[in-house]
Amino acid sequence: CTADAVSIYGQLRVGVDPSGAGGDPAAIIAVRGAYAYPPVELIGVLDGSVIAEAVVKLVRQHRRQTDGTVPVNIDAVSLGAGTYEALRAHPDTLAGLITPIPIKGHDKPRRPATELQHDRNLRTEMWFNTAEWMETSMLPRDARLKKELISVEYSFGDQALRLVENKRQIRKKLKASPNLADALVLATWPTQCATIGLETAGSDFDDDLGAIGF
Numbered sequence: 750c751t752a753d754a755v756s757i758y759g760q761l762r763v764g765v766d767p768s769g770a771g772g773d774p775a776a777i778i779a780v781r782g783a784y785a786y787p788p789v790e791l792i793g794v795l796d797g798s799v800i801a802e803a804v805v806k807l808v809r810q811h812r813r814q815t816d817g818t819v820p821v822n823i824d825a826v827s828l829g830a831g832t833y834e835a836l837r838a839h840p841d842t843l844a845g846l847i848t849p850i851p852i853k854g855h856d857k858p859r860r861p862a863t864e865l866q867h868d869r870n871l872r873t874e875m876w877f878n879t880a881e882w883m884e885t886s887m888l889p890r891d892a893r894l895k896k897e898l899i900s901v902e903y904s905f906g907d908q909a910l911r912l913v914e915n916k917r918q919i920r921k922k923l924k925a926s927p928n929l930a931d932a933l934v935l936a937t938w939p940t941q942c943a944t945i946g947l948e949t950a951g952s953d954f955d956d957d958l959g960a961i962g963f
Contacts, residue, residue, distance in 0.1 A: 758782045761811055763821040764935025765804055766928045767829040768795050775800050775832075776928035779811050780936045783886040786811060788894060788929050797831025804832075805841050818848050822935040825851030850940050873913040875938050876901065882937045897923065897930035 759782035768775040768791065775791040777800075791803055808819050825833045829851075836842055836849035854872030868874040888894065900922055903913045919927045 773926040776932035801835035897927040
């Protein structure tokens with residue numbers, strides 16, 4: 750793909766995979782249209798308020814006036830709850846510039862009831878959503894992000910439901926947690942702020958990965 754062939758328009762969205770108890774770095778990725786901006790990593794940071802400030806900084810860097818409220822999807826399981834609460838209380842959220850949205854991958858898929866359910870859980874549905882998004886997208890030139898994306902596999906379980914392998918299985922293969930890939934999956938998930946109750950491309954982009962190889 751080239752810059753002319755890929756949309757750089759659309760709502761800014763952000764995905765946040767907070768730090769894990771095992772010392773995994775926190776990862777933050779912003780996407781707009783079919784572009785994924787270079788990721789931000791915070792190593793050795795477990796404080797949710799510090800991660801929240803990094804999220805706000807990234808949103809301020811890329812936000813346009815036409816964006817309105819920017820949805821920030823957060824892995825809110827375990828330590829991620831602290832990042833979510835810190836963002837909820839942040840002045841930019843109270844001013845309507847950001848809407849933090851808690852995501853729990855073990856939840857049920859969110860396909861409409863009239864549509865055939867193919868996936869075992871929300872995490873699987875989100876990964877396949879990202880696979881579709883990547884068919885016409887451009888990724889930043891980041892070798893580790895690419896490695897994480899192509900390492901993920903899936904299987905068919907009961908009732909022929911698709912199931913993406915869990916993070917523990919991926920970590921065992923990579924010898925590291927797939928934080929960058931998870932942040933991208935969160936960022937590309939099309940949440941709508943209104944329903945939640947609670948630039949140009951250059952050499953930084955990699956166009957040779959057309960889809961996720963699970």
